Amino acid sequence: MSVDTNTVRKIASLARIAVSDGEVEAMTGELNNILGWVEQLGQVDTDGIEPLAAVIPNHLRLREDVITDGNIRDRVLANAPQAEHGFFAVPKVIE
C-alpha cells in the first residue's frame, strides 16, 4: 500500500494539521518510505495471536466513589490562550 498526495492531504486534515503543497509533496515520499518499511510485518504469521495492548499484567482498579478534586477552576484555566468569564474561549462556532 502506498499513499498519494490526496491521501496525505486527507490524513493531515484528519489530524488537524495545516500543510502547504510543498509539505504534502515531501511528506508523501517520506510516508511511503516508512510505510513500505513497516509492511515487512506482513511476513509474520499472526494467525490465532491475540493483539496485545497491555504489556505487564495488571488489573484495573476501582476507586472509592468520592470527589477527590474540584474547585481549581483558575488553575485549570491558568494556561489557556484565551479564558473569559471562567471559561475557555474559542472563535465563534455558530453564526
Place this chain on the structure above:
Amino acid sequence: MSGELTDLGIAEIRDGFRAGDFTAREVAEAFNAAVATAKGLNAFIVETPEHALAAADAADQERSEGSVRPLSGVPLGIKDLFCTEGVQTTAASHMLEGFVPTYESTVTERLFVAGAGMLGKLNLDQFAMGSSNETSYFGNVVSPWRRNDGGNAPLAPGGSSGGSSAAVSARLAPGATGTDTGGSIRQPAAFTGISGIKPTYGRCSRWGVVAFASSLDQAGAMARDVKDCAIMLEAMAGFDPKDATSLDLPVPEWEANLSSDLKGKTIGIPKEYRVDNMPREIEALWERGIQLVKDAGANVIEVSLPHTKYALPTYYILAPAEASSNLARYDGVRYGLRDLPEGANLQDMYAATRADGFGAEVKRRILIGTYVLSAGFYDAYYTKAQKVRALIVRDFAQAFEKCDLLLTPTAPSAAFALGEKSDDPLAMYLNDVFTVPSSLAGLPAMSVPGGLDQSGLPLGLQVIGRPLDEQGVLNACLAIEERAGFTARPSEWW
C-alpha cells in the same frame, strides 16, 4: 572546592553531606555554577538555581536538627518532559513554550519529597521523538564528547534524553531523570559514557509526564554509575493511584541489595542481535561484555528471539498511533500555543496551531499514526502490529525460561555527528534496533559503559531482565562496571 564537588556522584554527595564534609548549599552552588557556564552544550532549556538552593538550604537546616532524607543535599537535572509546578515545561516544543504547569509530576514530586533539588529543565527531542536531540525547538544539544581525530565535529548526545545525558556526562548534574519509549534513556547513556536504567513498565508513574506513546513510556534514572541509578530509581518508583498502569507493588531496596557476584546466574546472548553490518568495534565490545560477566561468575548461553527484526517496524506503527492520539490534546484551546489567523474559524485555528506548534518529526509521526489508525487500514497496520508485539513478548518469555538476563550492545554505533542522520528518518529509527524490543515487552533494561571505540567515544552494553527484576539488571551492570574499568570522561571545552 567547586571543581571537586561537581566530580562527586549521587552516593558520594549524599554520604559526604550526611558526614558533614560539606554543606548542601556548597554542592548546589557548585553545580549551579557549572550549569551557568556550560551554555555551549545547550543541555538546559530552563535553569532553576533558586530551586536547587532552596532544597539545599532545607537540607542543611534539617541536618542541623538531626534529620536527613534519602536524597538530601543532592541536586538533579529534570528532563523537560516532566511537569514541574511553577516552572515552564515544554517537551522541547514550540507548542508548549511558555506552559507553566499548576501541578507537579508524581516522579518529580517523589524526588523533591526525598530531598532532591532541581538544577533546571533539560533539553530533549521534541515530545521525546528522536534519537539525536536534533528535533528540539530550542536547538540541538551538543555532546560533551569529541572524537580524538582533532576535528571537533559536534556529536549527538543521543536522544531523546540528550540534555540529561550531556548534563550528567559533563558533570553539570550528578544525576538526571530520563524517559524511555524505545531507547530514550539507554541510547543517550551509551553515547555519553554514563549509566541509565529504564525500569519495568509501570514502576514509575506516568502522571504529569508529557505523553508520547502511553503503552511504552516509562521514566528512569541516568547517572554516572550503577549505584547512583539504583539510589535515584528507588526515589522515583512506586505506586501511584493517579496512573491506571502504575504497578501496586512495594519498591525494592535496590541499592542495599546490589551485588556484583553473578554466580548461579545464566546470561543469554540473543543471536538475532548479531545484525548485518554490525561494526567490528560493537562486536568486540559485546565479546568483552560476555567475558566480563563470565569473570563475575555467570554462565553464558546463546538464546533466540526470533521476531527481533520485526520489533522496529512494530514500534513505528504503535508509537506513532499512540502519539497521534495523545497529541490530539494540543488544540490551542486549553493550554499551549494558539495560532488564530485573521478571520479563521475553529477548525482553521486547530490546523494553524498544530502546523505552527509541532516540528517536522512530530508531524511525520502524527500523520503516520493517523494513517495506521484510519478506517480501512486499522487492522492491516495497527492490529497487525499489536499481534507481532504479542509474539515479541512471547520470545522474551521463552528466552527467560533458559536464562535470567540478556546481554546485548546498547546501540549499533558510537555517537554520530549532528546532522549525519537527520535527513533520513529511517536511518535515525534504526539506531534503536537493540533498545526497542525490550521497550515493546515492558522489560527493565539498562545501559552501562563498556569501553571506548577507536575514536575515543564511549560504547554501552545493555542488560535486559525479566519483568520486575531491576535488581538482576542492576547487579549484572554493576559486575560489568566493576570489571570494565571505564574511567574516561570528556575534557572540558564548553
